[in-house]
Amino acid sequence: MTRPTVRRCLLSLALAAALAGPAQAQNYEPFTVADIRVEGLQRISAGTVFTYLPVEKGDTLDRSRSSEAIRALFKTGFFSDVRFERQGEILVVTVTERPAINTITLTGNKDIETEDLLNGLKGIGLTQGETFNPLNLDRVTQELIRQYNNRGKYNVSITPTVTNLDRNRVDITIAIAEGKAARIRDINLVGNTTYVEDDIRRSWESNTSNWLSWYKRDDQYSREKLSGDLEKLTNYYLDRGYVDFNVESTQVAISPDKRDIFVTANIAEGEVYTISSVKVSGDTVLPQEDVEKLVLVKEGDTFSRGMIELTSDTIIATLGNIGYAFAQVNPVPEIDREKRTVGLNFFVDPGPRVQVRRISFKGNTSTADEVMRREMRQFEGAWFSQAAVDRSKIRLQRLGYFDTVEIETPEVAGQPDQVDVVVNVKERNSGQFTFGLGYQQSYGLITSVQLSQSNFLGTGNRFNLAVQNNSYSKQFSFGMTDPYWTDNGVSLGFNISYTDFDYSDRDANLAQFDNAVSSGEILLGIPLTETDSISMSLGIDRNQITTDDFNTPPLLIDYLVDALGDRARFPQYHVDNDRDEDTPIEDDDGTPGTDPLTLGPYRKWNVNAWRLQAGWQRDSRNDFLMPTRGLYHRIGAEIVLPGSDLEYYRVNYNFEHYWLIRPWLGLKSAAELGYGDAYGVTKDQTCRVYDDFGAIVPGQSTDCGLPFFRNYYVGGPNSVRGFESNSIGPFYRYSDDFRQPIGGSFKTVGTFELYFPTLFDSRGTRLSAFFDYGNVYRSVDSWEAKTLRLSAGMSLQWQSPMGPISISYAIPLQYERHDQIERLQFTFGGTF
Structure with missing residues (x-):
């Protein structure tokens, strides 16, 4: 017997049971009910039956009343059978309870989540613990088929199975075979x-x-x-x-x-209509000529509903920004079908001018209201402004504290001229304490202890403490910034750090020398507009540079010698020439004081600097984590002040532009330029000249330029993908099979990246296709377009709970024979 046949039989039995009572009622004459007894109950209490039973003691029960009472009990849905019998003056109600639902199991559903399905089942009474009604199961089957058909799946098969258990219970299994979409x-x-x-x-x-x-x-x-x-x-x-x-x-x-x-x-299709006249009427609030300037269509134009709707929206937005939150603009057409013309009358109904009564925040369990309120550009007690509400949402999104930000403006009950602004947020973990491991392909294993909090104790202050180690550096940093040191948004902070770079690791593709850097700085930020700000910092650096005559490129050592003067080599030691244990090593020839000291290969320079940095930035991006719209510009300058051991400067420009081509497709274009040079006393020093392969050019000299330890490097996951990190640009050639990149003073890097924002459900995950270009040069004069390195490939970025993960595969398109290619690259965890 098929399942539909079973259901029809069950329905027939239920109707037959409903009629059984009245049929039996014919066997007794009307009588006065002296008592009522209920039999057959298992889970349901007798009190529940008496609640729904429309017969009480003392009532006269006849055929009509009996049928009515039976139908009332059937309507409860608790019973599959109800019978009335008379024993003397006692009414005996015999019932058969429907079984209770023990469990509901769904299998095979992929298109519709199990949780959503169970919530839908609960809405019609088909849930664990409820009374089982076979008719509800049939309704569920039909509704599921309808939902899958709406998704284009017409081959879907829904097979419900009911398994009887002891104690009048059932298990329900709904097997779904979704099939393929048409x-x-x-x-x-x-x-x-x-x-x-x-x-x-x-x-x-x-x-x-x-x-x-x-x-x-x-x-x-x-x-x-x-x-x-x-x-x-x-x-x-x-x-x-x-x-x-x-x-x-x-x-x-x-x-x-x-x-x-x-x-x-x-x-x-019909015929093309033109606009015969345009006028604005109603209560325009603003001067009518100002509103008429907002009209985007004019007499003689081809009719366009899109332009008409845009005109209405523009007028509504303008009125909304001065408090008329419920303004309406109704374009009234006058159609002349003979002349194929349309006259337009934009009727303006501003409604009441609306004030904001209260601004409230929901979902911010960690972030203080004050931190969110200071980002709001809509204020309590002020006239409502849609532009201010929209800007407030963007500012909250850019904090980086929230996964989602939604703003509602409900009307105040009984007050048509007031609204509330309700900000609903879903917080993300803005703090992190990590003791663990990371890996970056170029730098190897990274061990770190990191305590960072961009929303420290919910105050909005940024705090970080980090200790990190990898194959070529050890780093320590500690800092804090108050983004609202003053009420108008001036930020103040500090940062202290120590880094010991050991560039002897050839895999890092950096010039080989040691550099221990101690630094401290004070940071100041001043907002100029909603999108513009300037930043300044004053710091002191101490670079302790150690060179190795055997491994450090000679042109780097010569730069330090020419600019700062030579330094004593170390360690100093005597050579045991006679290899005689009885002879002191410092007096092998028997004549005290005549054995010369041998000098080691190392030299050390201490370079102290007072560093001043200043920058201007414009940031209109719509999100902190994964922007999809907006621009970012930053111009920054760093100058090491006069009186420092070396005097130099660097200027940088960064640009990013995001826009959505389609809802499922976005584009990012980005570029970075950097240039540095010496000035003052350092510029006046004369340095030796080397060719492109690192060989000295006899008889030539030039000004000492940017110190090599402040050179720019290009290549790797964070610049031009498909090439090993820091490998692009000038190099020193030790031999045909070993070249050591030394960086340069002029950098140009850029990318075009197509990304797919809706490919993954996770907001912090993005797949993209990119085209990278860039190189670094000894000077601006060395720049040539044909020397730019080009690559293209695919990239996956994931903001995982353990830190950001990026995987890319790139194919170099333009490269030189000696370039170091690395197609598959990845980083795991953050770096400082």
């Missing part, structure tokens, strides 16, 4: 004589199968998507003046195997 094989527009079908359907969500369908799933049929596309079809023609356009009919056919869908839409 694919759109053909979309046919009939009646389009003016425009090509490909142009009309360019923005449709529904499409036939193509090479991007695996990602966009646009070839999967959906009734909702098709309805939206037909609306876009109407808009397409209305935006081009076809006022009488109409979709006359739509046919959707499915193949016998329910795998292919064929869509046909019959349309009537």
Whole structure:
């Protein structure tokens, strides 16, 4: 027996049971009920039965009252059978309870989450612990089939199974075989004589199968998507003046195997209409001539519903920014079909001017209200401004404390001229204490202890303490910044750090010398506008540079000698020439004081500097973690002040631009330029000249430029991917098989990156395709476009709970024979 047959039988039995009582009631004459007794109860109490039973002691029970009472008990849904019997003057109610649901199990569902399905089942009473009604199970089956059909899955099979258990319980299993979604094989527009079908359907969500369908799933049929596309079809023609356009009919056919869908839409284009007149009426609040300037259509233009709607929205937004939150603009058309013209009257209804009564925050369990309130550009007691609300949302998103920010503006009950502003946020972990391991391909294993908090104790202050170690450096840093040191947003902070670089590791692709850097600085930031700010810092650095005559490139050592003077070599030691244990090593020849000291290969320079930095930045990006829109510009200058051991400067420019090409596709373009040089006393010093291979050029000298330990480097996961880190640019050649990059004073790097923001559900995960370019040069004069390194590839970025992870695969497109290629690159965990 099939499942539908079983259900029909159950329904028939239930109806028969409902009629059984009245049929039996014919066997007794009307009588006065002296008492009522209920039999057959297991889980349900007798009090529940008496609550629903419309018969009490002392009532006269006849055939009609008996039938009515039985129906009332059946309506409760608790019973599968109800019978009335008479024993003397006692009414005996015999019931058979429906079983209780023990468990509900769903299998095979992928398109619809189990949690969503269970919540839907609960809404119709099909949940664990409730009374089981077979009719509810049939309703669930039909609803699931409908939902899957709406997703284009017409081969879906829903098989419910009911298993009887002891103690009048049942287990319910709903097995779902989703099948594959039906694919759109053909979309046919009939009646389009003016425009090509490909142009009309360019923005449709529904499409036939193509090479991007695996990602966009646009070839999967959906009734909702098709309805939206037909609306876009109407808009397409209305935006081009076809006022009488109409979709006359739509046919959707499915193949016998329910795998292919064929869509046909019959349309009537009509004629093109022009605008005969435009006027603005109603209460414009602002001077009418100012509102008329906002009208984007004029007499003689081709009719366009899109431009008309944009005009209405522009006027509404303008009024909304001065407090008229509920303003409406209704464009009233006057159509002359003989002349093919439309007259427009924009009727303005501003509604009441609205004040903001209260601003409240929800979801911020850690962040203090004050931290969020100071980012708000809409204020309590002020006139409502939609622009201020939108700007407040962006500022909150850019804090980096929240996963989501949503702002609602509900009306105040009984006060049509007031609204509340409710900010709902979902906090992310803005602090981190990490003791663990990371890995970066170029630098190897990174061990770190890190305590960082960008929202320290919910105050918005930034705090960091870190100790880190990898194959070529040991670092310590400690700092804190108060972003609102003053009420108007002036920030103040400090940073102390110590780093010991050991560049003897050839895998790092850095010039080989040791540099222990101790530094401290005070930071100051001053906001200028909503997007512009300037920053300054004053710090002191101490660079302790140790060179090795055997490994450090000679041009680096010569720079220090020429600019600062030579330093004594160490260690100093005597050589045991005679290898005689009885002879002191410092007096091998028997004549005291005549054995010379041998000098070691190391020399050490201490370079002290007072460093002043200043920068201007404009940041209009819409998000802190994964921006999709906006611009970022930064110009920064660093100058080591006169009186320092070396006097030099560096200037940097950074640029980023984000925009969405489609909801599923974004583009990032970025560029970075850097230039540095010496000045003052250091510039006046004369340094030896080396060629591109690191060999000295006899008889030539030049000004001493940017110190080599402040050179720029290019290559690797954070600049031009596909090349080993720091490997691009000038180098010193020890031999044909070993070159040591030494960096340069002029850097140019950039990228174009297509990213897919909706490919993953996780907001912190992004897949992208990129094109990188860049190089570093000894000076600006050395720059040539043909020397730029080019690469292209794919990248995956993931903000994992353990830190950011980035994996990229790049193919170098333009490179030199000696370049060090590294196609697969990845970083795990943060670096300082």
